[in-house]
Every structure is written in C-alpha cells, then in structure tokens.
Amino acid sequence: MTTGPSTGTTTTRPRAQSSANVIIGLLVGSAFVMILNETIMSVALPALIVDLNIAASTAQWLTSGFLLTMAVVIPMSGSLLQRFPVRGIYLASMTLFCAGTLVAALAPGFAVLLAGRIVQACGTAVMMPLLMTTVMTLIPADRRGQMMGTISIVIAVAPAIGPTLSGFILGSLDWRWMFWIVLPIALVALTAGLTWLRVDDERQEPTPIDAISVPLSAIAFAGLVFGLSLLGESAHGRQGVPAWLPMTVGAVAMVLFGARQVQLQRRDRAFLDLRPFTYRRFSVSLGLVILGFMGLFGAIIMVPLYVQDVLRQSALVAGLATLPGGLLMGLAGPLVGRAYDRHGARVLVVPGSLMLCASLWGFTTLSAVSPVWQLVVLQTIMMVGLSMMFTPLMTDALGVLPDRFYSHGSAILTTLQQVAGAAGTALFVTVMTKASQSGGAPDLPGVHAAFTVAAMISVIAVVAAFFTAARPSPAGGTPTH
Numbered sequence: 001m002t003t004g005p006s007t008g009t010t011t012t013r014p015r016a017q018s019s020a021n022v023i024i025g026l027l028v029g030s031a032f033v034m035i036l037n038e039t040i041m042s043v044a045l046p047a048l049i050v051d052l053n054i055a056a057s058t059a060q061w062l063t064s065g066f067l068l069t070m071a072v073v074i075p076m077s078g079s080l081l082q083r084f085p086v087r088g089i090y091l092a093s094m095t096l097f098c099a100g101t102l103v104a105a106l107a108p109g110f111a112v113l114l115a116g117r118i119v120q121a122c123g124t125a126v127m128m129p130l131l132m133t134t135v136m137t138l139i140p141a142d143r144r145g146q147m148m149g150t151i152s153i154v155i156a157v158a159p160a161i162g163p164t165l166s167g168f169i170l171g172s173l174d175w176r177w178m179f180w181i182v183l184p185i186a187l188v189a190l191t192a193g194l195t196w197l198r199v200d201d202e203r204q205e206p207t208p209i210d211a212i213s214v215p216l217s218a219i220a221f222a223g224l225v226f227g228l229s230l231l232g233e234s235a236h237g238r239q240g241v242p243a244w245l246p247m248t249v250g251a252v253a254m255v256l257f258g259a260r261q262v263q264l265q266r267r268d269r270a271f272l273d274l275r276p277f278t279y280r281r282f283s284v285s286l287g288l289v290i291l292g293f294m295g296l297f298g299a300i301i302m303v304p305l306y307v308q309d310v311l312r313q314s315a316l317v318a319g320l321a322t323l324p325g326g327l328l329m330g331l332a333g334p335l336v337g338r339a340y341d342r343h344g345a346r347v348l349v350v351p352g353s354l355m356l357c358a359s360l361w362g363f364t365t366l367s368a369v370s371p372v373w374q375l376v377v378l379q380t381i382m383m384v385g386l387s388m389m390f391t392p393l394m395t396d397a398l399g400v401l402p403d404r405f406y407s408h409g410s411a412i413l414t415t416l417q418q419v420a421g422a423a424g425t426a427l428f429v430t431v432m433t434k435a436s437q438s439g440g441a442p443d444l445p446g447v448h449a450a451f452t453v454a455a456m457i458s459v460i461a462v463v464a465a466f467f468t469a470a471r472p473s474p475a476g477g478t479p480t481h
Contacts, residue, residue, distance in 0.1 A: 019198075020138040024147060026197060027090070027131045030189040031154045033182060034097055034124040038066060039162035039300055041117075044175045051175065052110045059110075062117055064229040064422075069121035071221040071418045075272050077129040078411035079209055087197045089130055094190040096123030101186060105179035116179075128154070132410035136398050142341055145472065148395040149337025157330040159297070159421075163304060164326070167319030210264060213271035216257040223250020224419055228426040273408040276401055281469050285397035286413060288349065288468070291461040292389050293417050294424030295356060295382070298454050299363075301425050302432070302447060303379060309442035310368055321376055325383030332387040337395070344471040345392035352388025353458070353465040355381050360455035368444050389465075396469055428454060 041048075045059045052059070080089060100119030107113035131151060139147045169177050227247030257272075264270040276282045304318040339348055359382035366375060394413065401409045428450040432442060435449030 023086075023138065023197060024131075024135060024150075026189065026192055027127070027134060028150055028154055030090070030094060030186075030193070031127045031131050031151075032158050033185050033189065034093075034120075034127050035154050035158040036162050036165065037101075037117075037120055037124065037182070038070075039063070039159045040166045040178055041066075044166050044170055044178060047170055047175050048110075048113075052113070054110050060229075062114060064225075065114055066117050066121045066124075067418055067422055068222055068225050068229070069118050070125045071225040071415060071422070072218045073122055073125035074129065074415040074418065075217045075221060075411055076214070077126050077414070078272050078408040080126065081129060081133055081407035081411075086130065086134060087193070089126055090193050090197055091190070093123045093126045093130065094186060094193060096120070097127075098123075098183065098186045098190055101179050101183045105176050105183060107176075128414045129407065129410040132394070132398060132413070133407045136406045136410075137403075141399065141472075144337075144399055145340030145391065145395045146334055146337035149333035149335065149340075149391040151333075151391075151394070157326045157333075159300060161323060161326040163300070164319035164323045167316040171316055208269065210260070210269065210271045213257065213260055213264070216253050216260060217272065220250050220253035220257045221415065221419065223247060223253060225422045226250070228419075228422040230426075270408075272411060273405060274412075276397075276405050276409040276412060279400050281400040282397045282409065284464065284467050284469075285345070285393040286416065288353070288389060288461055288464050289393050289397070289413065290416055290420040291457060291464070292356070292386050292393075293420035294427070295360065295454055295458060295461075296386055296424070297421035298424040298428040298450070299379070299382060302363075302428055302450050302454075303375065305432070305442040306366065306447045307372070307375070310444050310447060311370070311372065313372065317372065321372060322379055324376055325380040328380055329383040329387040332384055333391055336388055336391045340392040340395055341472060345396045345468040346465070346470045348388045348392045349465045349468045350462075352385045353462045355385025356389065357455065357458040357462050359385065360451060360458045363451040364448055364455055366447075366451075389461075393468070396472070399472070424454075 041062045045062070048054070048062065049059050097120055100116045100121070100123065102116075103119060104113050104116030107116055131154070132148075135144065135147050135151065166178060169175075169181065223246040227243045227245070227250060230241060230243035230246065258274060261270045261272055261274045265273060265275060277286075300322070303322060307313045307318040307321055336348060359378045362378045362381070363375075366378075397413060398406060398409050431453050432446035432450040434446075436443050436446035
C-alpha cells in the first residue's frame with residue numbers, strides 16, 4: 001500500500017486501495033469458479049457411469065484425480081510465487097483452467113475427460129495460494145480479516161454449492177454443460193486479468209528449485225491422497241492396489257521431504273519452507289482448519305448419500321439441501337472477518353466450534369423418516385459454525401508470519417486443506433461402509449456411524465479452539481510465537 005508524507009496520503013491511498021480491491025475481486029471471482037469444480041462432478045457420477053459405460057470406481061477418479069493433482073501441485077506454489085510475478089502466474093493458471101475445461105467439454109470418452117480434469121486442477125492448484133499471498137501483501141493488517149472472510153466464500157462455499165449447481169444442470173441438460181457453462185466465465189476472467197491485472201511485485205531473489213525436493217513432494221502428497229482415496233474402495237471389498245501401500249510410500253517420502261527442507265532452510269533455499277510451523281498461532285490455527293475441512297468434506301459426501309439412499313429423495317433435492325447453508329456461509333464470511341479485525345480469533349472460533357459440534361451430534365439423531373428441513377437446519381448451523389472458524393483461523397495463521405513466509409504459509413495451508421478433505425471423505429465413507437447392514441451400500445446405520453465419528457472429531461476441535469489467540473495477528477507479520 002502507498003505510504004509517505006501526509007501531503008500525498010489523501011490522494012494516493014484511496015487509489016491504491018481501490019486498485020487492490022479490484023485485484024482481489026478478480027482473484028476471488030476466478031478462484032470461486034475454479035474451486036467450484038472440485039465437487040461439481042459428485043452428483044454427475046451416476047449419469048457419467050451410464051453415458052461413458054464405466055464402473056463407479058472408475059468414475060470416482062474424476063473427483064479423486066482432481067484432488068490428487070491439487071495435492072501434488074500446490075506445494076510447488078510457494079516456490080513459484082517467489083519466482084514469477086502475480087500477473088504471469090494468474091494468466092498461466094487461468095489459461096490451464098480454460099484449456100482443461102474445453103478438453104473436458106469436448107471429451108469423447110473417460111480418458112480424455114480425466115485428462116481435462118487434471119489440466120483444470122493444475123490451474124486451480126496455484127490460484128488459492130496466489131489469492132492468499134496477494135491479500136497478505138496488498139491489504140493492511142486491520143482489514144485482512146474482512147478480506148479473508150471474502151476468501152472463505154471461495155474455499156468453503158464453492159465446494160458446498162458444487163453439487164447443487166450440478167443437480168440443476170443435470171435436471172435438464174447433458175453433463176457436458178457443466179463445462180460449457182463454466183468456460184465462458186473463465187474466459188472472461190482470463191481476459192480481465194490480461195487487461196487489468198497489474199501488481200507491483202516486491203519479490204525476493206528466488207532460490208533455485210531443488211531437484212530432490214520436487215519428486216519427494218509429489219510422491220509424498222500424491223501417495224497420501226491416493227491412499228486415502230483408495231480407502232473407500234477397499235471398504236467395498238474391491239480388488240486393486242491396497243490403500244496402505246501408497247499411504248506408506250507417501251508417509252516415508254513426507255519424512256524425507258521434511259528432512260530435506262529443514263536442511264535447505266539453513267541456507268534459505270527450501271522448496272517449501274517449513275518454518276511457519278515454528279509459530280504457535282500458525283500451527284494451532286492450521287490444526288483447527290484441518291479438523292474443520294475433514295468435517296466439511298465429510299458432510300459434502302455424507303449428506304447427499306443420506307438424502308438419496310436413506311430418505312429416497314432425488315439428486316436435485318440432495319443438492320438443494322446443502323444450498324441454504326452454503327449461501328449463509330458466504331454471507332457470514334465478510335461479517336466474521338470484520339469481527340475478527342476487532343476482537344481476534346478466539347471469540348469467534350470457540351462458538352463456531354461449538355456450533356460445528358452441536359450440528360454433527362444432531363446429524364446422529366436423524367432417522368429414515370426425518371423431514372428434510374431438519375437436515376437443512378443442521379447443515380446450516382454447521383456451515384455457519386465453519387464460517388466462524390475458517391476466516392479467523394486462516395487470517396490468524398498467515399498474519400503472524402513474516403512477509404517472506406507468506407507464500408510458503410499459504411501453500412502449506414492450502415495443501416493440507418486438500419489432504420484433510422481427502423482424509424475426511426475416506427474416513428467417513430469407510431466407516432459408513434463398514435457399519436452398513438446392507439452389504440456396504442449406504443443405509444441409516446452406516447450414515448449414523450459416519451456422523452458419530454465426525455461428531456467425536458469435532459469435540460477435539462472444541463477443545464483446541466480455546467488455545468487460539470485472543471487478539472488479532474500483529475501487523476506486519478511480527479514473529480510472535
């Protein structure tokens with residue numbers, strides 16, 4: 001932001017703030033469209049199974065492959081953001097996303113459709129770290145909470161309303177329209193970025209990319225997410241690669257990757273700097289975000305299964321059941337951000353975690369004849385609770401870091417969100433399948449068991465919430481541990 005003598009402040013600061021708002025607005029809108037694609041395929045899988053003549057386990061890779069690619073590419077974003085300007089990264093990201101969307105829309109079969117999804121994910125993976133880092137760079141400390149509240153619309157609301165949008169489209173159109181509708185919006189965003197996006201980057205001298213860290217990172221995060229995605233399949237008794245194998249390979253690679261980064265940090269040459277973990281506020285906030293994302297993605301997959309397989313309602317009803325909570329979460333985000341700027345994280349995170357806990361325990365009381373409105377109320381309470389958690393936690397986590405760690409901190413935060421989402425999905429699907437009394441198919445006992453596990457995890461979040469900071473992060477990333 002513009003600083004200087006008082007004679008120049010009156011004219012330059014509003015202009016600089018206006019320019020920053022335009023830049024952030026463009027990034028938020030672009031990220032929303034891109035993150036929406038994480039879950040937009042979930043309701044479409046039955047139609048794809050029939051149209052493409054593929055098995056359900058194969059169709060699931062249209063979502064799992066997207067998450068897997070995100071988990072591989074995001075850790076690289078910290079290094080990329082230090083090496084290339086914001087405008088260049090944005091244009092490359094949107095170009096990849098547009099190309100992947102076009103390929104998916106024109107796909108003659110499953111293989112090409114999966115390739116399009118992977119290209120989409122490559123573009124999407126860089127956008128969220130770019131958005132978070134840009135906010136921390138351009139927005140003053142006393143307004144970051146409000147702006148991160150807007151970002152919460154992207155990271156949580158977009159995945160939540162993806163199934164709803166998919167249900168609407170599939171109600172009257174072919175599945176390809178999920179991509180044809182998105183493509184012109186993405187092209188407009190690409191054109192807008194090409195025309196308006198100008199950021200005066202103050203990047204540090206980039207460190208050389210470590211040839212050992214790149215493959216270790218890819219193997220570590222890909223192995224963990226791949227293994228987690230296989231847990232649901234193994235729960236159904238399907239043959240194939242055992243889930244423990246890629247998870248073990250991923251865990252070993254993760255240990256080696258971490259050791260390598262610690263070694264490189266001594267010379268300030270880390271591929272993904274892990275020193276943000278030495279900041280207590282960052283670590284506590286990150287842990288709570290992980291628990292929250294496990295609950296969010298678990299609900300995203302469990303609620304539609306409950307509505308369709310237990311209540312015997314349509315896919316459109318399943319999508320609509322999650323819509324009020326997603327919309328209210330979006331509306332609450334900026335309000336929660338302003339409250340954080342004034343009062344800090346704890347006053348919001350504690351009641352938010354209690355709402356999350358209460359709603360998940362409420363899910364365990366649902367029956368085969370429960371009215372849909374009861375589910376909608378519980379879902380809405382959960383989403384508002386998560387909104388009260390995510391905005392303060394992400395702002396607090398990044399705000400406490402020194403400037404040079406913003407890109408690495410945002411990369412860590414976004415990567416572990418993907419791992420948490422995959423872990424939550426795998427855990428709850430596995431529990432549901434094991435507890436099912438109908439041969440592994442979703443039924444009431446299985447759904448109850450999954451929500452019970454989620455509720456128990458939320459109790460941990462309530463306890464951890466009391467360890468969050470009572471005041472907003474200090475301005476300028478003061479290294480207060």
